[in-house]
Amino acid sequence: MASSTRRARRRTWSLPPRRWIAAGVIGALALTAGCSTRDAQTETASGTTGALSIVDQRGETVTLDGPADKVAFTVMPAPSIFAAVDRSYDRIVGINQSTLVANRGGMFATMFPESTESAVVAGNDFMPNVETLLELDPDIVVQWGDRGADVTAPIESAGFPVAGLEYGTQDDLEAWITLFAQIAGKPGRGQELVDWQRAEQAEMRADVAAGNVPRPRAMILSRTGDTYSTTSAKGYDGFQFDLVGAELVTKGFTSESGQVSPEQILAWNPEVIMLSGFDQSTPADIYADPRLAGISAVQNKRVYKTPLGGYRWQVPSAESPLMWQWMHRILYPGARDGALRDDMRAAFDNLFAYEISEDEIDQVLRFDMNSDAANYDQFRR
Structure with missing residues (x-):
């Protein structure tokens, strides 16, 4: 597949102080004083612009010649997580039918109106619609990595890199955030979000124990x-x-x-x-x-x-x-x-x-x- 031109797109942002984030975690985060609009786009030191080698949850290495501009998701709720990593819907070109239903029924449609018209690239069985993928021409397709070759081979045969996911644990969730941040060329952003999740877990466990x-x-x-x-x-x-x-x-x-x-x-x-x-x-x-x-x-x-x-x-x-x-x-x-x-x-x-x-x-x-x-x-x- 011919590689499309890619660029690293980093939105400035700031994580306001919260009572539930430990001081040590705040000190560890590389924060930027930024804005809360999608219009401001700047490239930061935590972004990447060169070729990427990403190891997915199958243990497979996926190589891209730069941060992906177009990403298709056959699984849910992966698009909303990717949008949170990127603070944008700009790169998402295809989603699961169930994700489309959720998008249209909640806040996602308000935040990202374009999400209600996204192309559907898979249904409840997660079998990819290869014809639609060929029309969309994504740089990478995110698919289940633990459900066998039936759901991944058609995508790879069509010439698209596949990032394989596993599901069900908090570790998996944090792996998704990290992987999506790598795909977007924003590893620092991924680490910030993982740190937030971990800090909230630590405080929650302390609250429960103290009760x-x-x-x-x-x-x-x-x-x-x-x-x-x-x-x-x-x-x-x-x-x-x-x-x-x-x-x-x-x-x-x-x-x-x-x-x-x-x-x-x-x-x-x-x-x-x-x-x-x-x-x-x-x-x-x-x-x-x-x-x-x-x-x-x-x-x-x-x-x-x-x-x-x-x-x-x-x-x-x-x-x-x-x-x-x-x-x-x-x-x-x-x-x-x-x-x-x-x-x-x-x-x-x-x-x-x-x-x-x-x-x-x-x-x-x-x-x-x-x-x-x-x-x-x-x-x-």
Whole structure:
């Protein structure tokens, strides 16, 4: 494939002081005093302009002749993470169908209107649409690296480099951020974001340990029609719920489909239910189901729809530290200082170069569904 001309594009930015970033981490970051608009573009010492050799999560070396100008993603939520690394949607030319649905349903469309018209290069099965890729001519395609040659070979046969990903752990998330920063020619930016994630984890663990109280029983729940499904502790939710101080009631639960009966949910008797952002379920749906009337979370109105920001917060993303803060405050009302809105404003500026409004914060936090839930007033403006 003929290589396209590439240039390193670095947006100046600054990471404002936050109470949840340790002083040592702040001292370690190479910060630049910058602006919060996408219009200012400067090249910094942490950017790269020459040929790149990138090792993906398969252990394969991918070589580019410079930072990529055009990147296609068959996987999600990779585009939102890449946009956070780049503080821009400029380089993203193709996405997964599910990503397009999420883009059109949340804040991403407001921050990056062009994302609602992105070409679709794969569906739910992640099989690449090679014809569309040939039309888009990306410099690199981001694809799963642990699902066999069926999903990668067609891309490579068409002449496109592939960056293979793995999924499911916090380490994987940090590897994505690092890899995407390399693809964009911005390794310093990637390290800054990883440092932020790690600093927030450290403070969260310290807060939970200092609390020294019984952990609330909690779970993620999905509903399609009359059928319920959930997640096990083996996935990312096991990490998240432990981090924020919850007892994940699904520990030990195994099911290929994830389906769970109302009787099993009753037996678990969660005190807090967080509803998946991947379906249309609402707290009102859960309260209206007579099969779940005896559950503590239902009786005490502690059922919450998970936020939808740049992407669905419940899965590993550039916004994961905000999800951890939201979860911790749901579990422990009054914990920390109640300043999630301030943290969101700072994070959306840093991640997406976007000044989020008060109404938009309400939208992300799903006040349309959660306003009547117990203790949700702590998030009001």
